[in-house]
Amino acid sequence: xxxxxxxxxxxxxxxxxxxxxxxxxxxxxxxxxxxxxxxxxxxxxxxxxxxxxxxxxxxxxxxxxxxxxxxxxxxxxxxxxxxxxxxxxxxxxxxxxxxxxxxxxxxxxxxxxxxxxxxxxxxxxxxxxxxxxxxxxxxxxxxxxxxxxxxxxxxxxxxxxxxxxxxxxxxxxxxxxxxxxxxxxxxxxxxxxxxxxxxxxxxxxxxxxxxxxxxxx
Numbered sequence: 016x017x018x019x020x021x022x023x024x025x026x027x028x029x030x031x032x033x034x035x036x037x038x039x040x041x042x043x044x045x046x047x048x049x050x051x052x053x054x055x056x057x058x059x060x061x062x063x064x065x066x067x068x069x070x071x072x073x074x075x076x077x078x079x080x081x082x083x084x085x086x087x088x089x090x091x092x093x094x095x096x097x098x099x100x101x102x103x104x105x106x107x108x109x110x111x112x113x114x115x116x117x118x119x120x121x122x123x124x125x126x127x128x129x130x131x132x133x134x135x136x137x138x139x140x141x142x143x144x145x146x147x148x149x150x151x152x153x154x155x156x157x158x159x160x161x162x163x164x165x166x167x168x169x170x171x172x173x174x175x176x177x178x179x180x181x182x183x184x185x186x187x188x189x190x191x192x193x194x195x196x197x198x199x200x201x202x203x204x205x206x207x208x209x210x211x212x213x214x215x216x217x218x219x220x221x222x223x224x225x226x227x228x229x230x231x232x
Contacts, residue, residue: 017056018050019044020058020059023074024067030057030093033209053083055212056083057090057091061094062095063106064110065106068113080113089190089212090191090192091193092191098120105120116171118167120165123161123162136155136196138152138175138176139177142172144187147185158176158197166183173186190215
């Protein structure tokens with residue numbers, strides 16, 4: 016079972032509907048014991064980094080996030096869920112993150128470009144993770160964010176995207192996948208990523224018929 020972590024931040028139902036659209040059931044839960052038994056785990060999120068970390072602590076979810084990743088089960092962070100995996104964020108001063116991936120979360124510098132970075136932008140594939148197996152380079156996905164991640168280990172970088180600077184738009188390390196964009200809002204290509212991720216946790220292979228159907232979205 017795919018379990019989406021509910022910590023009071025984010026568009027959980029949109030992510031759940033994305034999985035439902037590709038034929039996979041996903042539940043939403045804030046119970047550590049439920050999350051611990053999931054076959055795959057998703058950490059979505061929008062909003063402030065510090066508030067999100069406070070909520071994770073209060074709900075007792077930090078340990079189960081660490082143990083889920085350590086167990087080897089597929090784990091997907093989306094948007095704020097990517098940023099929370101890092102050591103620290105400069106949002107509203109300084110805030111400690113989950114420290115699963117060493118590195119920082121920093122704000123886009125003021126330029127002529129609008130902040131937040133919102134809308135469609137291209138992925139530059141640097142290392143093709145399994146969830147990108149059917150995704151062409153330069154694919155457009157949907158972003159909404161004012162901060163981006165800087166990993167200490169550049170080997171985890173899967174894609175980058177240009178917006179004033181070339182920032183890291185997704186990472187991959189073993190069973191851990193995390194994206195700055197919203198696959199659930201990125202039409203056929205985003206749904207194809209979710210389908211591949213869901214298949215990792217079930218042992219199923221991507222269905223060519225579904226991939227062909229998604230191409231018409």
